[in-house]
Amino acid sequence: xxxxxxxxxxxxxxxxxxxxxxxxxxxxxxxxxxxxxxxxxxxxxxxxxxxxxxxxxxxxxxxxxxxxxxxxxxxxxxxxxxxxxxxxxxxxxxxxxxxxxxxxxxxxxxxxxxxxxxxxxxxxxxxxxxxxxxxxxxxxxxxxxxxxxxxxxxxxxxxxxxxxxxxxxxxxxxxxxxxxxxxxxxxxxxxxxxxxxxxxxxxxxxxxxxxxxxxxxxxxxxxxxxxxxxxxxxxxxxxxxxxxxxxxxxxxxxxxxxxxxxxxxxxxxxxxxxxxxxxxxxxxxxxxxxxxxxxxxxxxxxxxxxxxxxxxxxxxxxxxxxxxxxxxxxxxxxxxxxxxxxxxxxxxxxxxxxxxxxxxxxxxxxxxxxxxxxxxxxxxxxxxxxxxxxxxxxxxxxxxxxxxxxxxxxxxxxxxxxxxxxx
Ligand SMILES: [Zn+2]
Numbered sequence: 001x002x003x004x005x006x007x008x009x010x011x012x013x014x015x016x017x018x019x020x021x022x023x024x025x026x027x028x029x030x031x032x033x034x035x036x037x038x039x040x041x042x043x044x045x046x047x048x049x050x051x052x053x054x055x056x057x058x059x060x061x062x063x064x065x066x067x068x069x070x071x072x073x074x075x076x077x078x079x080x081x082x083x084x085x086x087x088x089x090x091x092x093x094x095x096x097x098x099x100x101x102x103x104x105x106x107x108x109x110x111x112x113x114x115x116x117x118x119x120x121x122x123x124x125x126x127x128x129x130x131x132x133x134x135x136x137x138x139x140x141x142x143x144x145x146x147x148x149x150x151x152x153x154x155x156x157x158x159x160x161x162x163x164x165x166x167x168x169x170x171x172x173x174x175x176x177x178x179x180x181x182x183x184x185x186x187x188x189x190x191x192x193x194x195x196x197x198x199x200x201x202x203x204x205x206x207x208x209x210x211x212x213x214x215x216x217x218x219x220x221x222x223x224x225x226x227x228x229x230x231x232x233x234x235x236x237x238x239x240x241x242x243x244x245x246x247x248x249x250x251x252x253x254x255x256x257x258x259x260x261x262x263x264x265x266x267x268x269x270x271x272x273x274x275x276x277x278x279x280x281x282x283x284x285x286x287x288x289x290x291x292x293x294x295x296x297x298x299x300x301x302x303x304x305x306x307x308x309x310x311x312x313x314x315x316x317x318x319x320x321x322x323x324x325x326x327x328x329x330x331x332x333x334x335x336x337x338x339x340x341x342x343x344x345x346x347x348x349x350x351x352x353x354x355x356x357x358x359x360x361x362x363x364x365x366x367x368x369x370x371x372x373x374x375x376x377x378x379x380x381x382x383x384x385x386x387x388x389x390x391x392x393x394x395x396x397x398x399x400x401x402x403x404x405x406x407x408x409x410x411x412x413x414x415x416x417x418x419x420x421x422x423x
Pocket of ligand 1: 018
């Protein structure tokens with residue numbers, strides 16, 4: 001042995017066994033370059049031939065050492081690999097006496113080089129791709145890609161910390177690119193439900209209630225109990241306007257609640273009672289605040305309803321309109337009789353398809369308007385209870401004019417039309 005070593009030294013060559021680990025220096029950041037690899041090739045010409053383009057396969061990972069199958073046709077060796085930041089250590093099972101790297105190891109590593117003639121050896125580190133792949137084989141293809149040593153099954157997409165493109169991806173850079181401003185998607189919001197007494201025996205009032213948005217955040221899907229909107233837990237999320245509104249709603253309900261007992265069903269509400277005026281002025285305070293809120297109308301029959309939730313199929317989403325309708329009358333000559341009709345006018349134009357919604361309000365499709373005064377509300381209700389038109393046979397007209405028209409004309413415009421208007 002000593003004689004042999006001496007002979008080798010004499011030839012200026014110090015040989016080693018290829019099965020012992022050989023250290024290849026790395027460029028910074030775990031990078032093996034082709035240049036560094038070629039430096040490690042055995043320079044003896046006879047050792048440089050063959051072993052072209054070997055098949056490589058991950059066999060095992062144990063205590064920092066990755067074992068690869070290194071195969072050409074029917075001949076195969078084990079290639080042992082271990083990596084650190086500045087060095088890659090490799091050993092081949094061929095046991096050949098070599099100066100630096102055996103041809104099996106050299107060509108195996110050459111195969112791993114990328115197009116830019118470098119290879120990042122991080123996959124051989126503890127918790128690197130090699131360890132993950134050999135311990136989770138069922139998630140990886142048995143036939144790997146031509147260059148990589150592994151290939152995740154398609155249902156995995158990219159695998160974090162394993163797929164290089166993903167590892168290099170700096171999401172922070174992308175996220176700071178110009179984009180649409182973020183719109184706040186809220187899960188819940190406060191809604192205001194305008195309670196309309198179907199029997200016209202209670203003034204309209206409004207109840208705050210929490211609504212939950214659908215997934216897209218553009219429509220309210222679920223409604224919580226009536227009055228849920230004034231629960232303490234929601235208060236931090238309310239705007240100042242909503243807090244004010246909630247106080248008004250509470251005061252309104254307290255006033256409205258007192259009213260039904262004073263009324264006989266079917267009797268007109270307006271006897272100049274103070275409470276009606278008070279409710280109306282609360283509505284006036286509330287109305288401007290309501291313009292930007294989610295408003296629904298809902299029929300109201302009995303107080304017990306308020307202990308539960310709104311009935312979804314009864315809720316109608318409406319928009320509060322800022323314009324204040326003006327009441328005008330037409331007295332139409334229809335031959336043997338006159339007919340008195342009422343119109344609601346905004347900016348000189350009659351609101352089409354318009355009905356009194358309840359005492360203080362008009363509704364035209366999805367739009368809700370508030371009348372300007374308790375007087376307008378009383379007159380509108382009087383007309384509604386009269387079937388929206390009053391017919392006066394000409395023999396009764398003089399009396400009607402004296403007792404109704406003259407007083408009405410003091411406050412409202414009454415247009416006399418000689419022939420029926422075509423609508
Ligand atoms: Zn070898």
